[in-house]
Amino acid sequence: MNKIITISREFGSGGREFGCRLAENLGIKYYDKEIISKIAEKADLSEGYVKEVVEKRPMPLFPMTIGATFAAVGVYYPLMVEESVYTAQTEVLQELAEQSDCVIVGRCADYILRSYNPFKIFVYADMPSRIKRCMERSTPDEQLTEKEMKKKINNVDESRAKYYDFYTGQKWGARQNYNVCINTTGMDIGALAEAYSHMLK
């Protein structure tokens, strides 16, 4: 069975950089944003639309099974789309896991690929260092104040948590769902990735 490493992360914690460098050090594939394109292709939807679906919270109160019943009578079309996106996401992740060793960031991969016994990492950091990281990486057209950035970080994490909790029935960020939870506060991400790549070789 291929070696699968999944990364879940708080927004602004450097989880994506950590995952990317880890894959680079281990000489294995790294999947992140390209998963969206693959899902879009499989679900026959635009990338933008898929991105919107996976980045916003799922519709509350209706688990997929109920959603499908309503959707069948045409009342909850968005839920049908959400379900097709999640199904495509599951298929895409399974295909990637079958292909080769890899690091996968986000997309509930830790849960979806549980039968592959992945090594599950959760990356986090304290709020000041997440704000600092996000401010440093802001594009020129995204000039937020620190207060606005904090609000954005909390919103993104809330959406991630809701999405994860809804589809997995588990609690996002709860330590029991991961092999290791890594705090990047005050740490050099490159050095951390280097250290963990030795461990995961």
Added chain:
Amino acid sequence: MNKIITISREFGSGGREFGCRLAENLGIKYYDKEIISKIAEKADLSEGYVKEVVEKRPMPLFPMTIGATFAAVGVYYPLMVEESVYTAQTEVLQELAEQSDCVIVGRCADYILRSYNPFKIFVYADMPSRIKRCMERSTPDEQLTEKEMKKKINNVDESRAKYYDFYTGQKWGARQNYNVCINTTGMDIGALAEAYSHMLK
């Protein structure tokens, strides 16, 4: 400043073995149970009494500052003893941290030694593997059923959490209080300690 590594751990997770092996691999001091003797000596109390004080929950509802006020009028003598034990514990830990690099298990060391910038590790595992580990290590005079062992594990963790929360004002096991949270479920503790000793060299 000396390198201080603190280990907090769920009961039965193998945190003590992990800490001991880590110290061995790093060639640095390891402190665990001997801290109790040092506290007893400093507070002029018996080891057994100190053990009882630090292993049971602190008295609820009375933070130390209030407790001392009551104690001054002789109403809450046990709180005075608890306070003197905690004071001795603080002094002992600071002396150890000043002496040399070390690994310290338990005793709120992550919080008490925060000015030494320790590397703070939380070790945990799922309940079945903690029960298994504890059953395997039971002494002949402690023959508990799995159900009884589970109850014991929960009780010990509850006491640890209450003690930690009371004295630190933080939440025991909450990821933000640690540099890394390590799940030992299904892992070889020796290999884990080996890996982390490379990282912490």
